[in-house]
Amino acid sequence: MKIKKIAKPKTKPQGVLGFGKYFTDHMVVMEYDNGKWEDPQIMPYAPLSLDPSTCVFHYAQGIFEGLKAYKAEDGSVRLFRPRDNFRRMNDSASRVCIPSFDENKIYDALIELIKLDVDWIPSEQGTSLYIRPSIIAIDNTLGVHPSHKYLFFIIMCPVGAYYASGFGAIKLFVEEQYIRAAKGGTGGHKVIGNYAASLKAASNATARGYAQVMWLDAKEHKYIEEVGSMNIFFVFGNELITPALSGSILPGITRLSVIELAKSKGWKVTERPISIDEVVKGVSSGKCSEIFGTGTAAVISPVGAFLYNGKEHIVGDSKTGKVASSFFDELTGIQTGKITDKFGWSIKI
Numbered sequence: 596m597k598i599k600k601i602a603k604p605k606t607k608p609q610g611v612l613g614f615g616k617y618f619t620d621h622m623v624v625m626e627y628d629n630g631k632w633e634d635p636q637i638m639p640y641a642p643l644s645l646d647p648s649t650c651v652f653h654y655a656q657g658i659f660e661g662l663k664a665y666k667a668e669d670g671s672v673r674l675f676r677p678r679d680n681f682r683r684m685n686d687s688a689s690r691v692c693i694p695s696f697d698e699n700k701i702y703d704a705l706i707e708l709i710k711l712d713v714d715w716i717p718s719e720q721g722t723s724l725y726i727r728p729s730i731i732a733i734d735n736t737l738g739v740h741p742s743h744k745y746l747f748f749i750i751m752c753p754v755g756a757y758y759a760s761g762f763g764a765i766k767l768f769v770e771e772q773y774i775r776a777a778k779g780g781t782g783g784h785k786v787i788g789n790y791a792a793s794l795k796a797a798s799n800a801t802a803r804g805y806a807q808v809m810w811l812d813a814k815e816h817k818y819i820e821e822v823g824s825m826n827i828f829f830v831f832g833n834e835l836i837t838p839a840l841s842g843s844i845l846p847g848i849t850r851l852s853v854i855e856l857a858k859s860k861g862w863k864v865t866e867r868p869i870s871i872d873e874v875v876k877g878v879s880s881g882k883c884s885e886i887f888g889t890g891t892a893a894v895i896s897p898v899g900a901f902l903y904n905g906k907e908h909i910v911g912d913s914k915t916g917k918v919a920s921s922f923f924d925e926l927t928g929i930q931t932g933k934i935t936d937k938f939g940w941s942i943k944i
């Protein structure tokens with residue numbers, strides 16, 4: 596693999612990292628042209644030079660992924676389910692006519708990139724190295740059709756907690772006007788246009804003091820789908836309920852991990868449509884004791900309240916619940932090597 600190292604390493608950030616603010620010294624780059632992907636290479640992190648007519652700017656033919664590397668207590672570096680991310684990325688690629696790539700080649704390139712920038716991985720509790728693979732269409736021409744050229748790149752950044760509240764309970768705004776995605780669209784894939792479509796509702800929610808939007812289905816505005824950057828789970832007694840993957844919901848890797856972990860611990864896990872009215876009644880009666888989101892960025896996000904139909908509904912005692920805490924501790928323990936990984940999810944580099 597061709598590797599070009601940076602001439603002068605950047606100064607690494609100190610103190611609170613936040614999320615997505617600082618980027619490592621190097622990145623992976625791979626181009627598609629003349630009907631094939633070239634070999635990936637590693638080069639210094641730098642701006643991309645793109646023509647104003649570049650396809651992705653006009654038609655949003657682009658996809659991305661998100662995964663993390665962790666510094667374990669023994670000093671080793673661990674990745675969490677990276678091959679699942681690359682499989683999902685190829686699935687997203689197929690949906691928007693981007694040619695599939697060799698997952699093994701990209702995995703190997705990522706490993707080399709992490710080894711090269713290993714000093715950027717923070718070791719403080721709750722920190723990690725966030726990894727963002729992306730593919731964009733780079734034909735320099737206008738016209739609505741699949742591009743003939745593509746750019747694959749991977750960038751990385753050291754991060755702290757996704758929310759300013761850390762692992763504290765967040766509040767959600769149930770969106771009743773806008774929709775995130777409809778069945779038959781691209782909601783089940785990490786397509787860049789999905790996120791642009793979510794910004795208006797997310798901005799409205801933030802302005803009202805809510806961390807994220809809880810989306811309802813596009814047809815009836817009745818069934819819960821997912822949260823802005825997370826899938827969602829509801830605790831009803833000894834049953835864990837999450838919306839079924841119906842084509843408009845992203846098949847989250849953390850979501851899958853929680854399902855597999857819960858089943859291994861004897862939980863009844865149900866994937867089915869669940870209406871906002873059912874959740875309101877469950878919370879009001881106490882039958883729904885906890886709600887939490889799952890995603891790569893925050894891992895587990897407990898929900899303390901949600902606003903729906905002009906009324907704020909308090910979940911449990913509005914604090915982080917025992918179930919969410921248990922899954923958070925176990926997942927992060929596996930990710931950082933504190934807990935034995937019986938599932939084979941954590942890959943030691």
